[in-house]
Amino acid sequence: MDIPLRQRSDIAKAARVVVKVGSSSLTQPGGHLDVNKLNYLVRVLATHRLDTGEVVLVSSGAQAAAMGPLNLPTKPRDLATAQAAASVGQGLLMAHYTQAFQIFGLPVGQVLLTAEDVLRRSQYRNARRALERLLSLGVVPVINENDTVATDEIRFGDNDRLAALVAHLVHADVLVMLTDVDALYTAPPKLPTAEKIREVHRFDEVEHLDIRARGSAVGTGGMVTKVQAAAIASSSGIPVLLTSADLIEEALTGADVGTWFHPTGKRLPRRQLWLAYAAEIAGRIIVDEGAVRAIAERNASLLPAGVVRAEGDFKAGQPVEIASREGTAIARGLSGYSSPQIGEVKGLSMDEISAKLGEELAHEVVHRDELVVMARHRRLK
Numbered sequence: 541m542d543i544p545l546r547q548r549s550d551i552a553k554a555a556r557v558v559v560k561v562g563s564s565s566l567t568q569p570g571g572h573l574d575v576n577k578l579n580y581l582v583r584v585l586a587t588h589r590l591d592t593g594e595v596v597l598v599s600s601g602a603q604a605a606a607m608g609p610l611n612l613p614t615k616p617r618d619l620a621t622a623q624a625a626a627s628v629g630q631g632l633l634m635a636h637y638t639q640a641f642q643i644f645g646l647p648v649g650q651v652l653l654t655a656e657d658v659l660r661r662s663q664y665r666n667a668r669r670a671l672e673r674l675l676s677l678g679v680v681p682v683i684n685e686n687d688t689v690a691t692d693e694i695r696f697g698d699n700d701r702l703a704a705l706v707a708h709l710v711h712a713d714v715l716v717m718l719t720d721v722d723a724l725y726t727a728p729p730k731l732p733t734a735e736k737i738r739e740v741h742r743f744d745e746v747e748h749l750d751i752r753a754r755g756s757a758v759g760t761g762g763m764v765t766k767v768q769a770a771a772i773a774s775s776s777g778i779p780v781l782l783t784s785a786d787l788i789e790e791a792l793t794g795a796d797v798g799t800w801f802h803p804t805g806k807r808l809p810r811r812q813l814w815l816a817y818a819a820e821i822a823g824r825i826i827v828d829e830g831a832v833r834a835i836a837e838r839n840a841s842l843l844p845a846g847v848v849r850a851e852g853d854f855k856a857g858q859p860v861e862i863a864s865r866e867g868t869a870i871a872r873g874l875s876g877y878s879s880p881q882i883g884e885v886k887g888l889s890m891d892e893i894s895a896k897l898g899e900e901l902a903h904e905v906v907h908r909d910e911l912v913v914m915a916r917h918r919r920l921k
């Protein structure tokens with residue numbers, strides 16, 4: 541769709557939606573698939589697909605669905621059992637999705653991804669091509685993390701952020717995140733003081749909220765990863781609706797349900813997305829107040845004059861975090877200098893650097909094209 545969705549009601553005409561559904565919404569407490577819930581979800585998604593637009597489903601639940609069949613009392617914590625459970629449960633999930641979508645004449649395609657697939661240049665293109673082809677063939681892609689081969693080092697571990705990156709990958713109009721609560725609340729929803737949040741315009745509105753409590757024994761990330769996922773998608777121009785799986789029909793028909801995260805920025809290039817959410821940071825560059833403002837408000841490059849000090853040991857070209865004197869992360873970027881070099885150029889003007897160290901060392905510390913401002917510091921467009 542050319543015009544970005546502005547409000548919930550626009551979902552009813554979204555040409556391409558990514559829907560993420562969590563384990564707790566697909567399985568019974570005993571660790572088997574909840575066939576009724578699954579069938580309901582499929583009915584609503586199939587209706588949207590047939591009447592309105594394309595659907596990409598990011599479905600969790602593989603490990604939870606294998607608990608019953610494998611007699612596992614809890615969701616596995618060790619990597620090997622988690623991998624085995626994912627292998628068994630993924631088959632069960634896909635068998636069910638295949639059957640349920642078939643009733644509506646819709647083929648489904650399983651897509652198992654790792655973090656690398658959605659963030660590294662070559663794999664990103666490959667994943668994008670495969671998904672586009674599936675969609676053009678009329679298939680409903682059903683995506684999960686490739687848990688059976690993902691190691692602790694390379695896995696996301698939660699499908700919330702994976703769904704946000706998939707939404708970016710396929711240029712979705714909206715990301716709908718389904719869980720077991722109807723919205724984001726100001727505190728864990730079991731508490732009497734918890735109030736529903738209907739709309740989020742900026743991430744500093746939700747940063748202070750108490751979102752760490754886990755709701756179910758099978759869910760993975762709780763609200764923390766959902767809010768992070770909403771930040772990833774909305775800061776890249778994709779609005780997010782967070783609500784419960786029971787309200788999927790209302791959500792896709794544009795009813796007034798859930799929490800709506802307004803887009804807070806334009807689509808980010810993949811490289812900046814990688815920098816912001818996946819790159820491993822090699823060190824930190826502490827900057828003064830003027831540099832904080834220049835970066836966050838004017839989208840400027842970081843110049844040596846604004847640098848207070850470097851922390852950690854890094855080489856030129858490595859990803860670093862840019863933080864204020866108080867330690868607040870402002871941005872991330874690729875450093876133009878090694879950490880020892882920063883010790884020499886910090887606080888100096890370009891002329892001073894040229895005179896002291898030579899012209900070739902007089903350049904930006906982090907060039908604006910290789911810098912991404914963290915979502916909460918970005919201004920609403």
Ligand SMILES: Nc1ncnc2c1ncn2[C@@H]1O[C@H](COP(=O)(O)OP(=O)(O)O)[C@@H](O)[C@H]1O
Pocket residue numbers: 561562563564565718719720721723724725726727728729730749750751752753754755756758759760761762763
């Ligand atoms: N402030 C909050 N607002 C809404 N839900 C919250 C909040 N804090 C904690 N939660 C819990 O987060 C849970 C959803 O996360 P999770 O169990 O990981 O679900 P899923 O399996 O759908 O990914 C909810 O059941 C809810 O109890």
Ligand SMILES: N[C@@H](CCC(=O)OP(=O)(O)O)C(=O)O
Pocket residue numbers: 561562563564599600601602603604626684685687697698699700758759760761762
């Ligand atoms: N990939 C895992 C699910 C990971 C996950 O994010 O779970 P959830 O918090 O229920 O969405 C699985 O299929 O078991």
